[in-house]
Amino acid sequence: xxxxxxxxxxxxxxxxxxxxxxxxxxxxxxxxxxxxxxxxxxxxxxxxxxxxxxxxxxxxxxxxxxxxxxxxxxxxxxxxxxxxxxxxxxxxxxxxxxxxxxxxxxxxxxxxxxxxxxxxxxxxxxxxxxxxxxxxxxxxxxxxxxxxxxxxxxxxxxxxxxxxxxxxxxxxxxxxxxxxxxxxxxxxxxxxxxxxxxxxxxxxxxxxxxxxxxxxxxxxxxxxxxxxxxxxxxxxxxxxxxxxxxxxxxxxxxxxxxxxxxxxxxxxxxxxxxxxxxxxxxxxxxxxxxxxxxxxxxxxxxxxxxxxxxxxxxxxxxxxxxxxxxxxxxxxxxxxxxxxxxxxxxxxxxxxxxxxxxxxxxxxxxxxxxxxxxxxxxxxxxxxxxxxxxxxxxxxxxxxxxxxxxxxxxxxxxxxxxxxxxxxxxxxxxxxxxxxxxxxxxxxxxxxxxxxxxxxxxxxxxxxxxxxxxxxxxxxxxxxxxxxxxxxxxxxxxxxxxxxxxxxxxxxxxxxxxxxxxxxxxxxxxxxxxxxxxxxxxxxxxxxxxxxxxxxxxxxxxxxxxxxxxxxxxxxxxxxxxxxxxx
Numbered sequence: 067x068x069x070x071x072x073x074x075x076x077x078x079x080x081x082x083x084x085x086x087x088x089x090x091x092x093x094x095x096x097x098x099x100x101x102x103x104x105x106x107x108x109x110x111x112x113x114x115x116x117x118x119x120x121x122x123x124x125x126x127x128x129x130x131x132x133x134x135x136x137x138x139x140x141x142x143x144x145x146x147x148x149x150x151x152x153x154x155x156x157x158x159x160x161x162x163x164x165x166x167x168x169x170x171x172x173x174x175x176x177x178x179x180x181x182x183x184x185x186x187x188x189x190x191x192x193x194x195x196x197x198x199x200x201x202x203x204x205x206x207x208x209x210x211x212x213x214x215x216x217x218x219x220x221x222x223x224x225x226x227x228x229x230x231x232x233x234x235x236x237x238x239x240x241x242x243x244x245x246x247x248x249x250x251x252x253x254x255x256x257x258x259x260x261x262x263x264x265x266x267x268x269x270x271x272x273x274x275x276x277x278x279x280x281x282x283x284x285x286x287x288x289x290x291x292x293x294x295x296x297x298x299x300x301x302x303x304x305x306x307x308x309x310x311x312x313x314x315x316x317x318x319x320x321x322x323x324x325x326x327x328x329x330x331x332x333x334x335x336x337x338x339x340x341x342x343x344x345x346x347x348x349x350x351x352x353x354x355x356x357x358x359x360x361x362x363x364x365x366x367x368x369x370x371x372x373x374x375x376x377x378x379x380x381x382x383x384x385x386x387x388x389x390x391x392x393x394x395x396x397x398x399x400x401x402x403x404x405x406x407x408x409x410x411x412x413x414x415x416x417x418x419x420x421x422x423x424x425x426x427x428x429x430x431x432x433x434x435x436x437x438x439x440x441x442x443x444x445x446x447x448x449x450x451x452x453x454x455x456x457x458x459x460x461x462x463x464x465x466x467x468x469x470x471x472x473x474x475x476x477x478x479x480x481x482x483x484x485x486x487x488x489x490x491x492x493x494x495x496x497x498x499x500x501x502x503x504x505x506x507x508x509x510x511x512x513x514x515x516x517x518x519x520x521x522x523x524x525x526x527x528x529x530x531x532x533x534x535x536x537x538x539x540x541x542x543x544x545x546x547x548x549x550x551x552x553x554x555x556x557x558x559x560x561x562x563x564x565x566x567x568x569x570x571x572x573x574x575x576x577x578x579x580x581x582x583x584x585x586x587x588x589x590x591x592x593x594x595x596x597x598x599x600x601x602x603x604x605x606x607x608x609x610x611x612x613x614x615x616x617x618x619x620x621x622x623x624x625x626x627x628x629x630x631x632x633x634x635x636x637x638x639x640x641x642x643x644x645x646x647x648x649x
Contacts, residue, residue, distance in 0.1 A: 084253065085173055089181055091248035092165045093188035098245035099161060100192030101199075102238040107319050108200035108337045109231035111326070116208060116228045118561060118569030121323075121550040166518070166530055176360055178518075183356020183511050190349040190507075197341025199237060204229030204334040219433075219458060219479055223332035226432070226561070226572070290528050298604055299520040302597040304533055309594035311541035313587040316549045323553075324583050327574045329392050329492040330484030343496045344503045351507025359511060366519050367605045373513030374595075374602050380505040381591055383498065387584055390495045392488040394576045395481060397434070397442045398449075400558045401575075404468055421468035422450045430562045432572045435463060436482035439471035444559070449477050516601070552582050 114124045119134075169181050207218065208228040220227050294300055325336040358364065364372065396402035399417030417429045427447035435446045443449035450467030463477040521529045554571065556578040561569035 085169070085181075088252055089169065089184060091252060092161070092169075093185060094248060095161050095165070095245045096185055096188035097192040097195070098238075098241040100189045101196045101241055102192075104193035104196030105200050105234050105238055108197055108322060108340075109204065109229070109234070110319065111323055111333050112204060112208075112229050112231040114570045115226060116231070121553045121557075121571065122547065124546075124550060176363060179359035179364075179511055179515050180356040182514065183352045183359075186352040186356075186507075186510065187349050190345050190352065194341050194345040194349075196234075196238075197337050197345070199234045200231075201334045201338035201341070203231060203234040204337060206230040206233070208232075219461065221332075221459065221480060222334050223330075224434075224480055227333070229334065286524075287528075290525055291532075293522070294525060294529055294532065297520060299516070299601055300529060302601045302604075303517045303520070304536055305597040306594045306601070307533060307537050308540045309590050309597075311537045312545045313590040313594075315541055315545040316583070316587050316590075319546050320549065320553065320583060324579065325492070325495075327579055328576055329488050329495070330395060330481075331492070339496060343500045347500045347504035348507040351504045352511060355508050355511030359515060364512065364515075366516055369512035370516045370602050370605050373509045373516060374598055376505055376509035377513070377598070378595065380502050380509070381588075381595070383502050383505065384584075384591075385588065386498055387495065388580075390491050390498065391580065392484065392491045392576065394573070395442060395484055397444065397481070397558075397573065398468065399444065400573060402441075417444055417448055419468065422448050425450060430560075432559060432561055434479075434481045435477035436480055437466060437469040437471065437477045438473040438475070439469055440482050441469070442482045443468065443477065446477060451477055516605075549582075549586065552586070553579065556582065 110124050173181050205222055206229060208230050321340055322336040326333055394401040398404045404419040425447050431445050433445045434442055435449055436442050446463040449469055451463035452465040454461055454463045456462050459479055461479055466475045466477050469475040556575045557571035558575055559572045561572050
């Protein structure tokens with residue numbers, strides 16, 4: 067082996083080592099940032115109950131990552147969470163666009179899908195840890211030091227329960243600080259991985275790149291922006307992403323609340339099941355998508371077909387969720403009458419009845435009890451109960467005039483358990499959700515590679531950053547807010563503050579909640595397939611079969627090699643002509 071070849075081989079070995087170290091550090095950053103994001107999404111209902119906020123305001127807090135009784139001390143404390151979320155969003159902004167464009171520029175072309183798949187896997191490990199952490203924290207009462215749990219009259223399944231949400235934020239803060247340490251030991255830049263070539267080509271490319279880097283960014287900005295918005299595939303992918311991300315934010319941010327209200331489980335259980343059933347399939351999907359792209363050397367056109375087909379399959383699969391239904395457990399005066407008949411949406415709701423009209427009950431108090439007739443009441447007073455015995459969660463109410471049963475007409479603290487059919491429906495929902503998550507993530511890497519390879523090398527950092535900015539401004543910020551407003555309209559009973567103002571919602575109309583939650587996300591995703599289909603048609607019409615997934619460096623090298631071959635051929639022809647002339 068010649069000395070030049072040895073230098074190139076050593077150069078490639080060092081570069082591979084550095085790119086993998088950078089990849090490892092970036093994965094750690096992805097884990098820490100998604101750990102914080104998933105944890106905050108998981109405790110939204112706890113913030114809602116802690117500070118007695120509407121879902122609209124909680125959605126605003128959640129959307130703040132992307133950018134009230136007034137005389138109570140606690141009411142303004144949520145602002146600290148809001149400000150902290152804004153700061154977290156600012157700090158995490160450069161990680162994805164710069165990290166991915168860095169990987170795409172400096173890694174070998176066939177390796178970049180797998181590397182990006184590893185990054186996306188790291189972004190799933192973080193939420194998995196975040197959900198587990200949130201499930202653990204929410205199970206503990208918010209005032210873990212000052213409150214005596216033996217005296218509590220509510221359980222984690224009660225809509226008034228507030229878990230120790232603040233404890234996990236301390237863990238997330240520590241993880242974010244530690245994830246930044248590895249970057250202090252990495253070099254400022256990485257050498258490019260280059261194919262076997264001669265030293266003159268390498269030096270020529272390095273000189274041209276150094277000249278480009280010296281140009282003022284203000285001079286290049288407007289031409290690059292014009293180039294991006296003249297790129298039809300980029301613009302269509304941007305529109306697709308905005309629509310899809312709106313649907314994703316809605317599903318992800320409010321999934322725990324949906325499971326709580328729909329299937330009657332506690333917040334802790336909902337968060338735990340989200341993590342176990344959804345995130346591992348997504349992790350395997352990302353890895354499988356990256357491996358398939360690397361193994362079979364999928365080109366841009368094939369990747370677009372794969373991404374569109376799998377995403378469409380997932381879309382139709384998700385529609386089955388409309389069939390996995392579970393109605394509200396009967397609550398007298400809200401979801402059912404005191405006689406036990408189901409109340410329709412248009413029927414007037416009245417929590418007062420003949421059996422409790424003389425009890426002087428407050429109709430806005432939410433302190434639910436479950437009668438021995440498996441019927442829930444907003445309070446023991448509204449159930450017509452006259453006596454009680456026991457303390458804490460062991461308290462039992464007796465002689466309840468509104469409870470018509472063959473037993474003792476007694477009641478216990480808390481809402482009645484959901485029907486057995488709801489547990490079965492929950493299992494169907496979780497299995498369908500796991501399958502859907504795998505298919506969706508399997509399509510994500512091919513789709514993202516279409517996006518990246520539609521950009522020129524000098525456009526990638528700006529293109530990825532602009533894509534991230536647009537999805538945040540047009541999806542990440544507004545989606546939790548407008549969806550929170552819609553969810554508030556499905557509330558059946560609002561909690562009240564000491565000054566009489568409305569607080570957090572205690573129970574929702576499960577039918578309307580389900581219609582809005584599933585229906586809105588389905589509409590948004592359905593519309594997103596229009597620009598996605600146009601991308602497929604453009605690539606089908608204009609993409610040449612001879613095109614391959616090569617980087618600009620490889621194209622230059624091949625062009626140089628072809629030019630050298632042509633020159634050699636011309637020299638041979640000239641020599642032959644000279645020989646013929648002599649003869």
